Amino acid sequence: MTPHLLLGIDTGGTYTDAVLFSEATGVVAKAKALTTRHDLAEGVSGAVETVLAKARVPVSAISLVSLSTTLATNALVEGQGGRAGLIMIGFGPEDLKRDGLQEALGSDPVLFLPGGHNVHGGETPLDMSALDETLPDLSSQVSSFAIAGYFAVRNPDHEKRVRDRIREVSHLPVTCSHELSSKLGGPRRALTTLLNARLVSMIDRLIGSCEDFLKARGIDVPMMVVRGDGALISAAEARLRPIETILSGPAASLVGARYLTGLDNAIVSDIGGTTTDVAVLEKGRPRLDAEGAVVGGFRTMVEAVAMRTYGLGGDSEVKINDRGLKARLDLGPRRFLPLSLAAALHGDAVLSVLEKQLRAPHAGRHDGRLAVRTGLPDHLASGLQPQEQALYGRIGMAPVALADLLVSTPQKATLDRLVARGLVHICGLTPSDAMHVLGRQAQWNGEAARLGLEIAARTKDGSGQPIAASVEALAQMIVDRLTRQSSEAILQACLSEDSAAIDPTASLAVDRALKREPGIVRFSISLDRPLVGLGASAPVYYPAIAEMLSTEAAIPEEADVANAVGAVVGQVRATVTVFVTTPEEGIFIVNGAGASERFVDQQEAFGVARRRAETMALESARTNGAEEPAAVLREEIDAPEVEGSRKLIEARFIASASGRPRIAHHAF
Structure with missing residues (x-):
């Protein structure tokens, strides 16, 4: 059996x-x-x-x-994702300036509709005429929609009505803000909903x-x-x-x-x-x-x-800053298709370009870089501008040298937009290539990795000297840079947990400690617990990172598939919050996990809210795949004492239900 x-x-x-x-x-x-x-x-x-x-x-x-x-x-x-249309109900253009919403929106379209609700769930009439007017045209420019309504977490009715209209006309995926969070804060909820809409087609x-x-x-x-x-x-x-x-x-x-x-x-x-x-x-x-x-x-x-x-990994872009007297390397945040992997997939299309560039008497600014389509379906390339469409048309399923592709400076920005849409990969030098040259990785094409490093090693610094004495020396510089940037990232995360306002990338004291610089005053830095390194390349990178941070490395045997x-070892969990507010003396409104209800007795309202939260949490856990969920309830009641008597401002009833996922029971 x-x-x-x-x-x-x-x-x-x-x-x-x-x-x-x-x-x-x-x-x-x-x-x-x-x-x-x-x-x-x-x-x-x-x-x-x-x-x-x-x-x-x-x-x-x-x-x-x-x-x-x-x-x-x-x-x-990486700033990728589909193009989404944002519908804001009851908000104004000034709300885009909050919580990074304007920045996240970028060039995606936004439409403001009159409507929304107040904190107790009372409505301002919804007017969808602007939506009806623009929807047919808007539907052809985006791959999904995001809807955020004013106080929709207290009453989602307007979001649902707009959602139904959009689905009826466009048949595109639609995300409503009330489906994602029960927290107040409209612009940040709108931002979360926008990002969700962009990810729908990918997931x-x-x-x-x-x-x-x-x-x-x-x-x-x-x-x-x-x-x-x-x-x-x-x-x-x-x-x-x-x-x-x-x-x-x-x-x-x-x-x-x-x-x-x-x-x-x-x-x-x-x-x-x-x-x-x-x-x-x-x-x-x-x-x-x-x-x-x-x-x-x-x-x-x-x-x-x-x-x-x-934005730091084995496939991070290697950036060489050759303007100073001594060249400086930086990694990320963009992911490149490593040259060694590109050649493993496309063979001579990559190797011949690199060999030709290495033989050329003068180095080109785009040497060692190629572009290739990611292979996404055509419908995900909707809404491209004419210049983007033209450049995309010249990039095929086999890599093409950037030197041949980019004939004018503005085209670089156009290419970056295609990369951001997830339509194009740039193939270039990465730490994975350096590891191939050093013999610590061997799964892809080592020849392409060496050619890429030979091209990069020709770069001269501000003093006119080559940035590295050999290809191996440059490969080691790249790996050392990854060790240092990884150490800084880990320190940054730990210092944030400690609420310490130190930026390890800018601190001279941290720099001295990590470099183990000798001196009358010696600086040292260490972690108070082991460093668990995970990922396929953890065994090759993390011993040096743990040593730099003066701690023990714990790299499990299954680190590559953690x-x-x-x-498969996790649990299903669902959390539901139900609110009770009091718009006027003696009136209690229950909102969340169903339609708004009005009561004149506080204890009755609290009882309904408790039952709603528990019932919905258990139901949600089952919907999410739990076999036999169990629920726990906690209560947060804001009721300060005013002139000798307690006055309810808001009560929150938060139920969490959890259990192991359902499994199939086969008859063996």
Whole structure:
């Protein structure tokens, strides 16, 4: 009799990982395949087929599939995502200036409609005439819509009416702000909703790709997705609220790190191709960010682990600043397709360009860089400007040298916009290439890595000297830079946890400590707990990083698939908040988890609010995939004493329900 096995899948920017996990014995088998952005099912099927072959088990042994992903996080860090239309109900243009909303909106369209509600749920009449006028044209310019209504968390009626009208006319995905958060703060809720709308098509494609492959393979079992707080939700719910999967990968890695190391107190740092994610484990649990997750510089309303994400990874862009007397290297925040990987995928199309550029008597400003389409479907390239469309038309599925592609300076900005839309990859020099030259990685094309480094090594600094004495010396400089930037990122995250106002990237004292500079006064710096290094490249990078930070490195054997392990050992959790407010003496309004209700007795209103919160939390946990959830309730009552008697301002009833996910029970 085959035991129940859980299949964990983690889709990262570079690799897709798969693990088969037994609740009795742990990791049974693990495998990796390259993430294929044009068709995510290819990467998923590659990893899953390999792990099934390694484990030598039938697909009928699998009783649950759980998915974690860094795609949403990476998209927001790199400024990617679809074009979304933002509908603001009851707000004005001045509200865009708050909470970074204007910056996040960029060039995406926004429409203001009269309407909205007050704090007690009373409405200002909704006028949809401007929406009806612009909707047919607007629908052709965007891939999704985001709706934010004034005090919609107290009464979502206007958001729902606008949503229904948009769906009726455009048939595009629509996100309402009340579906994502019950917190007040309209502009930040609008920002969260906008980012959610941009991610809908990406996460929809990922989940759809997984489901199609699993169905074709005969794996018909419940599918879960890791949320940003480490909890699990059903795939159907993740499709509606993809913003909740930002920091899904990092959250899964924390759950996985705790399981794999058994450490209660640790710094967990997970290095991927695009990002490094740092968080603190305290008493066996990751701390949640009470203010909401910050990703790509934007503070969202998504409850997630207190994780700091930095645009630094094995596939980060290597930037050479040759203006000073001594050249300076910097990594990130953009992800490049490493030259070694581009050549592994496209062979001579990459190698011939690099060889030709290396033979040229004069170096070109775009040497060592190429562009290639990511392979996204054509409908996701909607709304391109004429100059963007023209440049996109010249980029194919085989890499083309930037030197041949860019004939005028403005085209560089046009190319950057295509990269930001996720339509084009730039192939260029990365730490992964440096590792190939140093012999510490060997999975891709080492010849392309060496050619790229030879081209970069020709660069001269301000004194006219080559920036490195040899290709190997330059490769080591790149790796040393990654060690230093990683150490600074980890320090920054830890100092923030300590509420210490020190910027390690600018502090001379920290610089001296990290460099171990000798002197009469010696500076040293260390962490008070082990550094858990996760990610496929953790064993090659983290021993040096831990040494720089004077702490012990804890790199578990399954460090390369910690996210996929975390995806299957987590719990389903749902939280619901119901409010009671008093607009006038003796009147109590219950809002949240249903229609507004009016009472004249405070205790009756409180009783209804408690029952609503618990019932909805349990229902939500079941909808999210929990088998037998249990609920706990806490109450927050703001009722100060005024002139000898207590006066209710607001009461909040917060119910949390949790349980293990449902699994398929096969008849063996």
